[in-house]
Amino acid sequence: MLGVSKTSSLGPNQERWKRVRHVVLDMDGTIYLGGRLFAETLPFLATLEELGISWDFLTNNNSKSRADYVESLGLMGIVVKAEQVVISTDACVATLRGDFPEVRKIFVLGTSGMKKDLEDAGFEVVAEDGCDGVVVGYDTSLNYHHLCRAAYWIGQGKPYLATHPDLVCPTEMETILPDCGAICTLLEAATGRKPDRVSGKPNPAILETILDRRGLDAGEVMMVGDRIYTDMRMAREAGVLGVLTLTGEATREEFIDPASTPDLIINDLGELEALLRSSRSTPL
Ligand SMILES: [Mg+2]
Numbered sequence: 001m002l003g004v005s006k007t008s009s010l011g012p013n014q015e016r017w018k019r020v021r022h023v024v025l026d027m028d029g030t031i032y033l034g035g036r037l038f039a040e041t042l043p044f045l046a047t048l049e050e051l052g053i054s055w056d057f058l059t060n061n062n063s064k065s066r067a068d069y070v071e072s073l074g075l076m077g078i079v080v081k082a083e084q085v086v087i088s089t090d091a092c093v094a095t096l097r098g099d100f101p102e103v104r105k106i107f108v109l110g111t112s113g114m115k116k117d118l119e120d121a122g123f124e125v126v127a128e129d130g131c132d133g134v135v136v137g138y139d140t141s142l143n144y145h146h147l148c149r150a151a152y153w154i155g156q157g158k159p160y161l162a163t164h165p166d167l168v169c170p171t172e173m174e175t176i177l178p179d180c181g182a183i184c185t186l187l188e189a190a191t192g193r194k195p196d197r198v199s200g201k202p203n204p205a206i207l208e209t210i211l212d213r214r215g216l217d218a219g220e221v222m223m224v225g226d227r228i229y230t231d232m233r234m235a236r237e238a239g240v241l242g243v244l245t246l247t248g249e250a251t252r253e254e255f256i257d258p259a260s261t262p263d264l265i266i267n268d269l270g271e272l273e274a275l276l277r278s279s280r281s282t283p284l
Helices: 011-019 041-051 068-077 087-101 114-119 144-155 181-190 205-214 228-237 269-281
Strands: 022-026 054-059 085-087 105-109 123-126 135-136 160-162 221-225 242-245 262-266
Touching: 011 228, 011 242, 011 269, 022 205, 041 054, 041 269, 054 068, 068 181, 085 087, 085 205, 087 114, 087 135, 087 160, 087 205, 105 114, 105 144, 114 123, 114 135, 123 221, 123 228, 135 144, 144 181, 160 181, 205 221, 205 228, 221 269, 242 269, 262 269
Parallel strands: 022 054, 022 221, 054 085, 105 123, 105 135, 135 160, 221 242, 242 262
Antiparallel strands: none
């Protein structure tokens, strides 16, 4: 693997590790796979609590709403506040507010959960009438009529935003799940337009939103995820520690380009738990 050796200690990052006050965790492939929670996850979160380290969950998958995630995590035994669940929709909201303040009425290709999160953020989600802009997410309820309407408004030159770039959603089932990026590719073929903005990982803006909200600087934050080209690339670009777990998509043998190199590779969260404990017990 390029530029990274098998790591069993914190090495030269020791001082940075001592400064970590907040951990941002990817979900699928990091704390669970499919619907199965990893055995290491609950002890890891308990240790964060004990060490006084806060955490958020961060996902590009906006086929579920924030409330859906709070509920499904709760069923797995993870008690989480709504504000600890950060979804690509949140990054899109920040982009709308910052770069497209005139957009209030939006036409959405997304699930009812995603629409609810946009409405909770103060936007009016329109069904058929005129809109100020179009937002595309991971629409597992996609239908042809909605696709045609989205294409029409995009063709009319309205601001057009994608919540995240993923072409497919990972699955262990014998199927392929076309995601937001694939829907945007279809719309590009039909309209000749790419999205004006693409939020979500690996765009570091979503991580910066978390830093702003919590009043943290990049040196106090660690990102843990299983995808090199999203989780690790974003960590690198935002200047936070990047920890790659091998419980999901990435393998040790995978080629890593220098823009996405993790600071540490772990086999699972149990290994990270032990390293965090040791970093706290070593004197400065
Ligand atoms: Mg993942």
